Amino acid sequence: MRIGSVKEIKNEEFRVGLTPDNVRAYVEAGHEVYIEAGAGEGSGFPDSEYEAAGAKLLANAKDVWDISEMMVKVKEPLPEEYPLFHEGLILFTYLHLAADRPQTDALINAKVKGVAYETIQAPDKSLPLLIPMSQIAGRISVQEGAKILEKSNGGRGILLGGVPGTPKGNVVILGGGNVGMNACKVALGMGANVTILDINPKRLEQLEQIFNFNINTLVSNDSNVEAAVKEADLVIGCVLMNAGASAPKVFKKKYLPKMKPGSVFVDVVIDQGGCGECSHVTYHDDPTYVVDGVIHYCVGNLPGVVPRTSTIALTNATLKFGLDIANKGLEKAAREDRMIALGINTYDGKLTCRTVADAFPDYAYTDISTLIG
Secondary structure (H helix, E strand, C coil): CEEEECCCCCCCCCCCCCCHHHHHHHHHCCCEEEEECCCCHHHCCCHHHHHHHCCEEECCHHHHHHHCCEEECCCCCCHHHHHHCCCCCEEEECCCHHHCHHHHHHHHHCCCEEEEHHHCCCCCCCCCCCHHHHHHHHHHHHHHHHHHCCHHHCCCCCCCCCCCCCCCCEEEEECCCHHHHHHHHHHHHCCCEEEEEECCHHHHHHHHHHCCCCCEEEECCHHHHHHHHHCCCEEEECCCCCCCCCCCCCECHHHHHHCCCCCEEEECCHHHCCCECCCCCEECCECEEEECCEEEECECCHHHHCHHHHHHHHHHHHHHHHHHHHHHCHHHHHHHCHHHHHHEEEECCEECCHHHHHHCCCCCECCCHHHHC
């Protein structure tokens, strides 16, 4: 199979879909790999390393898109890339379609086989290609939030851990999944007071045990969320109900006037539409805006701020699935591995992910098994 990877064009996105080690693995498996010149530079991988691994460098992205049977990316394609789609192309990347109608239309109209990292799901319901970025996003969310709390960045002038004789900062985490747990690790490490809210009491019990009862836990409902965020210096929003679905809006606009001026809200799930009613996508070069005195940080590619770590962590997870698709073809790989089948969001002009179909009721949902056998 001809495998391609191009430079990400999303603002301030420096990750890359394939590392030189990944290229070597594909080439050793008998595949051809085409890399856009300069694609890996933002993550510290020069063209010379790709060439040494067996890749063929092409001067521009269009040439890579045109020749590729499978395109391996990091972020969802942007509108400038839609004209480069071609029928039968396997697109293996984060798609986040439930929050992106134009991209959904473009993939379906071009009959692209869209395989989304975020909906590849293990039998235990875990999301193996989302986990590494969730770990990084959770940790970065507190790091970035602490920075914004500095007075020079518009915040309250709070040091999360305080010093002896001063109050610690209050961190409220909405959602106790992988993102929330990793955010908690960093917040506790900084010495903050941490409260986690989740709808699942059993998960809250697990988190209390994991963190040796050094956190506060609350069942997530409107009253508890409102009470918690009123006392917060930093709120981390990381609520996601189902793979590929739009995030529920649990951080409501009505809370904002009751919060401390200069407090910070970091919406980690903005790629899936965000869990704040006032959330909209921002970028690393202009990451914040203020609503009712509360600073909102809604960067849509949060792990991209540490691109080398993020690229290595992501591709460590994606390579196995990418090789399986390349070695067997998407159809056979999906028939033999339900996890890959669940990753297929679009196929031959059909929408094949139920949670995305729920977001766009005018599109019919088609079970992938009816299309590939």
